[in-house]
Amino acid sequence: MKIIVIGAGVVGLATAWRLSLAGHEVTVVDSAASAGAGTSFANGAQLSYSYVAPLADPSVWGQLPKLLTDPDSPVQFRPGADLFQYRWLLQFLAACNQRQAHATIDRLGMIADLSKHILHDSEELRTADFCWTRTGKLVVYSSEKSFASARQHAEYQAQGGVDKRAVGREECLAIEPALASIGHRIVGGLFSPGDEAGDALMLCREFERLLSQAERPATFLYDTTVTRLVREKGVLRGLDTSRGHLEADLYVLAAGVQARALGRTAGLDLPIYPIKGYSLSVPVAAPAAAPTVSITDAMRKVVLARLGETLRIAGAADLVGENLSIDTRRVGKLLADARSDFPDAADWSNPVLWSGLRPATPTGQPMIGESGVERLLLNVGHGALGFTLALGSAELLAREI
Template identity: 70%
Template sequence: MRIIVIGAGIIGLATAWRLQKAGHAVTVIDEASGSGHGTSYANGAQLSYSYVAPLADPSVWKQLPKLLTDPHSPVQFRPGFDLFQYRWLLQFLAACTARQASETIDRLGALADLSRQILHASPELMAAHFDWSASGKLVVYSSEQSFASARHHSEQQLASGTDKRILERDACLALEPALGAIAHRLIGGIFAPNDETADAFLMCRELERLMREAPEPARFIYGTRVTGFVRDGSRIRHLETTAGPQEADLYVLAAGLTSRTLGRQIDLDLPLYPIKGYSLSAPVIDAGAAPRVSVTDAARKIVIARLGETLRLAGAADIVGDTLDIDTRRTGKLIADAKTDFPGAADWQNATLWAGLRPATPTGQPIIGATRLDNLMLNVGHGALGFTLALGSGQRLADAIAGR
């Protein structure tokens, strides 16, 4: 089957790769000049298979006053004149229940596990170069209460087979000596040895290379914007693009936030809102002071990952609209935290700053599968877990097309 995938981020390319593996003739279209230039470009770099809790969680209700008023809160809300923002927020708050969170965690956990299986069962991808590391992930806690809650949750997960290890303070420092600067506030941590780190942008490039080098190479059309869909009843006849009409047997919309704009043209109301995050990437200057394990600081709500000779630190979840402007107040706090927690590890003063917009649904569950149009499929709405869920989501879509 001839299939066009709209979107060349990690979701679109993982989907295209799995479709090519299934024997389809694939074309990828994106308005950027190459693959991975959007939200995939400089994300937190964690393949967080063991931690898939959604933003929509019952604890949000207790935190709501702080989230709305504290300028240092990791989650920020700035009201605008967009009615969709308020609609999305109401749907998000409605999803902040224990039942919904449990359902979402189960679904995301299955997708994450499938992603890991696909990666490790693909020798060609494992041999590719995208700064992959089996680093494990250590979540550290600075309060007895939060550590006790995390310990309880981890013990439940252990009973169901998830490999998580509860570490007291000294064990955390033994596992990752680079945490020495925060030893004074470190209570304990939870270590997930099966979690990994990698560079999502480089993985996008490597997936593209693998598809170009396949016996039946995929086509890539960059610098090209999809401007409309020409329909014939319940089917799409072809795409209108800035490079002219593009025709296929089936179309996959996997363009992140752009999917909402394109969906409106064919009466699809996709509940995708941009959750803004920031990262900074700095060259390592002292290998001994730079963490090897992927670390999440539960108190500061930041993640740090080692990508070769670069440290990537990321954080924030801002509900402030679709601007990509760098909020220096937010990035300034990231830099201050980096200097305090990992002093001398990297050249933080000359770090590269970046902002990205995560396409999030209110529940945190992605939308994968068919639409009411016979030959249009969706793979959208992965929020902050797009990198972790990409390969599994692509496979789920390929399975759906095959009738599995």
């Protein structure tokens, strides 16, 4: 079949690669000038197969006053005039219960495990150049209460075979000696030896290379804005774009936060809200002082990943609409915390700053498969886990096709 994939982020390109392997003729369309220019560009870099707990968790209720009022909270909410923002928030709060959280963890865990197996089983991807490391992930906690709650999640996941174990302070420091600088405030951690890291932007470019060299090379239409999904009598007939009208046998909407606006042109009401995050990338100055294991600081709500000679630090979850401006106060705190915690690890004098929009559903579960419009499939709503879930989501979509 001739298939058009809308979106050239890591999810869209993973989908295009998988469909190309199945023998389809693939065209990738994106409004950006190159692959991975959106949310995939400088994300947290962690392949968190074992850490798929959604934002919608029962613990949100107890944290809500602080999340809404503390200017240093990792979550910021700025009320706007968009009624959808409030509707999404109400749906999010409704999902903050144990039953829904467990259902989401089960589904995301399945997709993450599928992603991991596909990466490990593909010689093309194993030999791709994207700073892939397999050093595990360690989440460190600074309060006994939060550590106890995290252990409960880990015990639930362990029932399904997830390799994640609770470790004490000394074992945390043995697993990652670079944590010695914050060892005084660590009470324990959760270690997942099977988790990994990599550069999502570089993987996007590797997908592009593999698609260009395929037996049926893919077509890439960059700088091409899709303005309308042309729906007639319940069937998607084509795409109106800045380069004219495009038609195919099948269409896949994998456009991240842009999917909601595009879906509305075909009568769809996709519950996707942009959750803004920030990252900074700095050159490693002292390899022994920089973490090699992927680290998540549960207190600061910050992730760190080593990408070759670069240290990537990412965090924050701001509900401020589709606003990509760099909030200097937010990024300044991210930089100050990282510099305070790992003073000798990197050259902090000239960090590369970035902001991105995570396409989030209220429950945290992505929408993969039928859209309700004939010939239009969805692969959207992966939130902060797009990099982790991309290959598994592509596989599920390909099976459905």
